[in-house]
Amino acid sequence: MRSDRRKTIFLVEDNRGDIRLIQEAFKSTAIDCDIVVARDGVEAMEYLQQDQAIRPDLILLDLNLPRKDGREVLAEIKADMVLKHIPVVVLTTSRNEEDITKSYDLHVNCYIAKSRNLNQLFKIIRGIEEFWLETATLPIPF
């Protein structure tokens, strides 16, 4: 069953601290999944566009990234016939209305502002996992 397949989460995040924190949060959940990390937008797109790459089940995208901005990455993913089916969740510090609107304009699947409270952050990660990896029905990656 495809559903038994180990899930892969593609995390695009430049902040080491946040990467670790998110990894910790996923570790504390019941589901075991792989987390692939890209540290900037260019690296992210290179990874996603490799032929042999494993298509991730979910992309967690920070908005403010070096080299290539998160918004550009989002735009490129959603413009790509293959990649656009992968749910993208923007997970960012910004609560700026412009950023929120802009992200949805670019067809983000979900926009989440990072919580300032550790427990809240853990809750959010659990929520993402539960919803996007367990509840939602996603198109089958080839």
Added chain:
Amino acid sequence: MTNPNLEAQHINLTSLKQPAIHSLTGVQPHGVLLILEEATLTILQASTNTSALLQRSPASLLGQTLDEIFDSFQVDRFRAGLAEENLDFINPSRVWIRRKGDDYAVFDAVFHRNGDGFLILELEPAFTQQNIPFLSFYHLAKASITQLEATSNLQDFCKIIVQEVRNVTDFDRVMLYKFDADGHGEVVAEEKVDEMESYLGLHFPESDIPVPARKMFLSNWIRIIPDASAEPASLYPVHNPVTQQPTDLTLSILRSPYHCHTEYLHHMGVSASLTISLMKDDKLWGLIACHHRSPKYVSYELRKACEFLGRVIFAEISTREETADYHYRMHLARVQSALIESMSEAESFVDGLMQSEPNLLDLANAKGAAICFGGRWTTIGQTPSEEELNYLVQWLAKTVDEEVFYTSSLPLVYADAERFKHVASGLLAIPISKRSYVLWFRPEVIQTVNWGGDPNHAYELQESGNRQWLCPRKSFELWKETVSLNSLPWKPVEVQATLELRKAIVNIVLRQAEELALLAQDLERSNAELKKFAYVASHDLQEPLNQVANYVQLLEMRYHDQLDQDATEFIDFAVEGVSLMQTLIDDVLIYSKVDLKGIEWQLTNSETALNHALGNLRGRIAETEAQVTYDPMPQIVADGTQLMQLFQNLIANAIKFRSSTPPEIHVGVERQEDTWLFSVQDNGIGIDPKFSDRIFVIFQRLHTRDEYPGSGMGLAICKKIVECHRGTIWVESELGQGATFYFTIPVGGRDYSHAIGQKKNYLPRRG
């Protein structure tokens, strides 16, 4: 009134009927007047008093030549003198006439030719003892002139003249009148015996010196009436036998004054008068007038001496006046450059004009001045009210196209000005633009007239048979009628000075507008940068903070069992500090977002905004069991998001500073003339009124964070929001009594924004 020596005639105000001056043929009885045919020196007419003074009847003189009266030696001298171009060579001649035996009568003889070409000989009795020796007169004049030279101001100068004239003539009162451009006059110097009334400083009307009288003063520089009550002698025959008309005696010394004039003198208690004309540029500049309570004869010589004194001294006056004019011009130039300098140094040119010393008033010798610039009035001295000024400027904008407009009788051209004539009968205006003006004001001149003595006293319009004449006090009343609604005139040099100021203002305004445009550009740029900064700050500053908070918490979570109590507390403090920093950053971001440019003006339902705010505060309201009530809320023109923020901050504040009882909060609203007045009332701990201004200042807190957490920015944000909406915010409160925050939002939304060039539409948006 105060101009007794002058023939008063006021044709349009009274029914005074006076014969034309050239048809007056009465002769003052102290002298003899003979009208001669010049070629033969034959007597055509003689005054009827020849019997008394010459012991010969007028009839017996007719047809005779002068040889019949004077001895041939004297007549030869006449002939020689008359042959000369200038009659001054024989005027006056000391002559004698044998009356009977050894009885000689001595006269001063003066010839002149009248307008009809007849020769007129006037004989005044000479009194040797009254003659002043030439040297004495010389010393007198020299002493006066020396004294005059030491005097610097015109006022003192005139004072010395009247003193000297009185010294020489011994009249009871000597006055110096000066005429202004309109012909009105003022007594500028006076010297008198104590018993006589003082007229010093009094003004008198132009109407008191009618045109014929002025003409006479022009041609006849010195006039004497030795006895105002003497019955005049007539001429015999009454009409000139050649022309069959009255002989023109305009230039005669002995011609009787108008009846009105003598009555005038009579009513003033004056029996004798002497008037010396002061001429400048062929115009009557002023007069020296001498009064005596009893009849007083002044010999021809002495009169000539006075006239000479008058001329010499007056030449000096003229110079002084020109010097004074020059000094005034220089003074104005100094004022002008001081103003221009202070304008360019001051932040606004208006401040520069008003606050400096000298100020705007000094430039035009005005009592009040006002500047309308950018829709605002700044005034100094005595001016009409702002409301009146607004109307006045509207009128000016419609009426005036020139670079300068001035009048000394504003009510005559702008009827509404009668309401404020006491401050602005005179107006001098320079338009800077269609909407910006500099105005100077002068009060009605009557306000500035000094009137000594009791104005209700005695003199009035007199009537005798079908004749009427004016008397002093009444005449003053007439004058008041004539000059009411008038100010002192604006001098050309003052007008010129204001015109030059206008140039300077226009330059400065242009320059300032340019600088302002540049400044606005810079401001816009730095505003944009600031916004960018604020965004970056909110994001990039939050990130490391979050990290600190998260890892500290992670530390606590994971190693909880291994930490002692101190370690746990330290972690708590670290978390607390970070959380405060985060709140501050959020608030600074909100604060920076509130600005005029950011406002979305639209028709907003304030109830929606309020409900939105209440929704955001749901948790805190529930937690504190707060009761929030509100009036029906109006539709207003405002930025909905900001209005929501405003309500939210104020209500959050009311909840935060609650007393021991659950919060009861009421949001009220009422419509005032041009504004909506909102209020947020609570039953909380209240605020000491001495802090009621401070609480709106950014980062000002009245409590420790332990008591009430927060950044201290909430109210600063409120204030900024309200001010961007052109409203005001304030609090009314007492400690322990709860507090009510009030704020206003203009009903029209933002009239101002048009003025500052914003073009956003605040009508409801479609779609």
